[in-house]
Amino acid sequence: xxxxxxxxxxxxxxxxxxxxxxxxxxxxxxxxxxxxxxxxxxxxxxxxxxxxxxxxxxxxxxxxxxxxxxxxxxxxxxxxxxxxxxxxxxxxxxxxxxxxxxxxxxxxxxxxxxxxxxxxxxxxxxxxxxxxxxxxxxxxxxxxxxxxxxxxxxxxxxxxxxxxxxxxxxxxxxxxxxxxxxxxxxxxxxxxxxxxxxxxxxxxxxxxxxxxxxxxxxxxxxxxxxxxxxxxxxxxxxxxxxxxxxxxxxxxxxxxxxxxxxxxxxxxxxxxxxxxxxxxxxxxxxxxxxxxxxxxxxxxxxxxxxxxxxxxxxxxxxxxxxxxxxxxxxxxxxxxxxxxxxxxxxxxxxxxxxxxxxxxxxxxxxxxxxxxxxxxxxxxxxxxxxxxxxxxxxxxxxxxxxxxxxxxxxxxxxxxxxxxxxxxxxxxxxxxxxxxxxxxxxxxxxxxxxxxxxxxxxxxxxxxxxxxxxxxxxxxxxxxxxxxxxxxxxxxxxxxxxxxxxxxxxxx
Numbered sequence: 446x447x448x449x450x451x452x453x454x455x456x457x458x459x460x461x462x463x464x465x466x467x468x469x470x471x472x473x474x475x476x477x478x479x480x481x482x483x484x485x486x487x488x489x490x491x492x493x494x495x496x497x498x499x500x501x502x503x504x505x506x507x508x509x510x511x512x513x514x515x516x517x518x519x520x521x522x523x524x525x526x527x528x529x530x531x532x533x534x535x536x537x538x539x540x541x542x543x544x545x546x547x548x549x550x551x552x553x554x555x556x557x558x559x560x561x562x563x564x565x566x567x568x569x570x571x572x573x574x575x576x577x578x579x580x581x582x583x584x585x586x587x588x589x590x591x592x593x594x595x596x597x598x599x600x601x602x603x604x605x606x607x608x609x610x611x612x613x614x615x616x617x618x619x620x621x622x623x624x625x626x627x628x629x630x631x632x633x634x635x636x637x638x639x640x641x642x643x644x645x646x647x648x649x650x651x652x653x654x655x656x657x658x659x660x661x662x663x664x665x666x667x668x669x670x671x672x673x674x675x676x677x678x679x680x681x682x683x684x685x686x687x688x689x690x691x692x693x694x695x696x697x698x699x700x701x702x703x704x705x706x707x708x709x710x711x712x713x714x715x716x717x718x719x720x721x722x723x724x725x726x727x728x729x730x731x732x733x734x735x736x737x738x739x740x741x742x743x744x745x746x747x748x749x750x751x752x753x754x755x756x757x758x759x760x761x762x763x764x765x766x767x768x769x770x771x772x773x774x775x776x777x778x779x780x781x782x783x784x785x786x787x788x789x790x791x792x793x794x795x796x797x798x799x800x801x802x803x804x805x806x807x808x809x810x811x812x813x814x815x816x817x818x819x820x821x822x823x824x825x826x827x828x829x830x831x832x833x834x835x836x837x838x839x840x841x842x843x844x845x846x847x848x849x850x851x852x853x854x855x856x857x858x859x860x861x862x863x864x865x866x867x868x869x870x871x872x873x874x875x876x877x878x879x880x881x882x883x884x885x886x887x888x889x890x891x892x893x894x895x896x897x898x899x900x901x902x903x904x905x906x907x908x909x910x911x912x913x914x915x916x917x918x919x920x921x922x923x924x925x926x927x928x929x930x931x932x933x934x935x936x937x938x939x940x941x942x943x944x945x946x947x948x949x950x951x952x953x
Contacts, residue, residue, distance in 0.1 A: 482570045485579035488589050489677050491570075495563045495596055496683070500747040500839075503552040504560075507753045509603060510839050511820060511911035513549060518916030519772060519928040525814050527767040529757050539934075541944050551946040553607070557600050558625065564597035565628035581678065584659060588678075591655030595685035595693065597626065598648040602697055605641050606917055607943045612638060612702050613923035614938065622945075633949070642701040649694040653687060660687030662721055670723075671738055671834050682741060688714055688723070689743035692842045695850050700921050704854045711850040714742070724844035726876035730803050733823045733831040737799075740844040740876075746837050754820040771805055771910065774815040777927050778907055779805075781884035799878040800907045819911045845873050845908050849901060856897045863894055870901055873908075 481487040500506045508514065515521065516536035523533040535546020571590045576583035601624055609621035620635035624644040636644075658664070660681060670682035685693075691710050698707035718724045726740040738744065747753070758768045775783060775794075779801045786795045794807040794815075804819040823832040848869040855862035855869075867889050879886055888900055902918060909915050919926045920941045925933035934940055 482574065483578075485585065488567070488571060488574070488579070488586075491563070491567050492589050492592060493677075495560055495567070495593070496745065498556065498560050498563065499596075499600075500745050500749070501556055502749070502753050503549060503556050505745050505839055505841065505913075506747045506750060508549055508553060510841075510913035511754075511817075512913075513546070514607075514913040514916055515911060518919070519926050519934060520910065520915055521817070522770040522772040522814075522929065524770070525767070526757065526769050529769075532757075539940050550943060551948065554604070554946045554949065557604055560600050561597050561625050562628060562630075564593045564600070565626060565630070567593045568597070568626075569628055585678070587655040588659040591652040591659075591687075591690070592685045594648045594652035594655070595690045598645045598652070598697075599685065599693060601625070601641070602645050602693070602700075605638065605645070606700070606920065608945055609638050609641070610938055610942055611700065611920050611923060612642070613921060614936075614941065621942075639701075642697060645697055646694060646701070649690050649697065652685075652690045653694070656687035656690055662717055665721070665723065671741075671744075671838070682738070682744060683746050685743060688717065689842050692742050692847060695847060696842075699850050699853070700917075707850055708854045711847040711854075714844070714847045715851065718844060718847075726844060726873065728799065728876075728878065729831065730799060732828040734835050735803050735819065735821075735823060736835050736838045736840055737843075738834055738838050738840070741838065741840045742842040742844060744838045744840040744842075746834075747839050748837060750820060750837050750839065751822050758817065758820070769817040771815045771817050773927075773929050774801075774805060775813075776931065778903070778910070781888070782879065797878045797880050797883055798874075798907065800910065802878070804910055817911060840912055843908070843912075845876075848873050849905055849908075852901055853898070856894050856901070863897060866897060866901075867892070870897075870904060874904065877907075 481491060498504075502508065502512075513532055513536040516532035517539070519537065521532065521537070523529060523537070526533070530543070530545035531549050534540060535543035535549075541547065541550065568590065571586060571593070574586060576586050579585040579589075581588075601622075604622055610616040616638045618637055620637055622641065623633045623635050624641045625633075626644065626648070665681065665686070665688070666679070671680065691714050695707050695710035695714070698704075698710060714724075724740045724742055726737070729737075729739060736744075771778060774780070779796050779798055782796050782798050783794050783801070784796065785792045787793075794801075796802065804817070806816040806818050808814045808816050822836050852866035852869045856866035871886065871889055874883075874886060874889075881887075885900060885903070889897065892900055905918055906915055909918075916926070918924075919936065923936050923941075925936050926940070928934055
């Protein structure tokens with residue numbers, strides 16, 4: 446069972462301490478590495494170690510999801526959160542030099558490229574490994590190989606999205622970050638945004654070829670996508686499976702402004718989901734599925750997630766509350782679909798949208814404070830096995846994103862395309878509990894292409910609360926970011942490009 450393994454790379458050292466050392470990462474003990482990769486189980490341990498490293502608080506356990514990257518997207522109101530310096534004064538203000546925030550930027554970079562080194566070593570080792578080493582032969586060998594390729598693409602795509610402009614900002618031939626695909630790598634050669642995107646897409650296409658046999662429509666088990674008591678080969682939702690690689694490729698192509706290619710990849714996942722009922726967007730909230738994990742294509746099982754969350758999101762007492770609140774929820778997120786209800790003389794906001802009902806709490810006697818509770822621990826009244834998954838899951842790729850990508854592209858393609866786009870977005874909204882009578886649903890039916898795009902972006906904001914994607918919506922489109930009191934953060938490179946850490950500013 447993956448989440449109970451030791452997650453050890455066993456004898457490999459991937460820690461960096463000075464400029465460019467992340468490129469020159471070598472095993473402490475060559476014999477230990479030789480032993481590690483002498484059996485199929487060793488390759489399994491190496492892959493699990495990579496996933497475990499991704500769960501760090503500096504990466505997808507917090508800062509690249511519901512933490513600092515969401516703060517960059519102006520998601521939170523810190524007036525009731527106590528002191529959350531890195532998010533409140535650093536990321537929220539784009540103050541890259543803020544003393545609590547600057548070290549986090551450095552840690553994100555270091556830890557991300559440590560993982561890239563892990564991936565590259567694993568890829569090079571498995572490329573020459575005999576299939577007989579593995580319990581399932583070439584089938585398993587190709588699966589591990591493909592996952593390692595997707596992971597190095599996934600990590601470096603996020604580094605590109607943070608540390609370089611988007612194609613929409615016309616970065617030209619300027620070079621920002623390297624794309625590292627060999628191990629060990631002694632020289633860091635930064636590349637243009639387009640060069641990085643081409644290499645990311647290449648790795649994902651190669652990975653799809655390797656993963657197809659393992660995760661094809663005939664072999665991918667919908668029921669076993671997430672489990673807490675299954676083996677290494679079963680938990681495909683916790684692994685970069687074929688459909689995750691396809692979904693990620695759709696995301697990458699859309700970012701690269703290659704809409705035909707993005708639509709092709711999104712449609713592949715949509716067809717698979719409709720034919721097999723995979724990634725079904727079902728309402729299982731009453732069973733404890735607060736994260737809607739049934740439609741998560743890939744997510745991480747973060748063992749310490751509740752501990753990370755409690756550090757900035759805990760109710761100490763009624764008069765000294767400390768929690769993250771969603772910023773201007775009525776204006777920026779659910780406004781048109783909210784209704785006021787009087788409960789014991791107190792007006793409380795309600796909505797048919799499950800994402801409001803289960804991810805946000807309108808705090809009684811605290812007007813306009815909407816506590817963010819998506820990552821709270823589940824309590825009584827829920828199914829234990831579902832809670833075990835939901836409490837520790839950080840979603841990273843969702844089925845809804847495939848409908849969003851298709852909708853965004855199709856809405857620009859005449860009346861027929863707009864009609865199809867409306868069908869997709871309506872489907873997502875209905876799966877999240879909205880009714881035909883709700884304002885946003887009525888607005889979809891009436892919308893032209895430009896109006897539809899605004900409604901679509903609004904739904905993305907609802908869907909991706911706490912998942913680290915809201916900032917990247919505006920960066921990809923080079924649009925101003927909505928913040929409090931009807932203001933906007935103006936789209937600019939100073940907002941959308943995180944400076945490289947000091948240890949890497951002499952990249953050549």
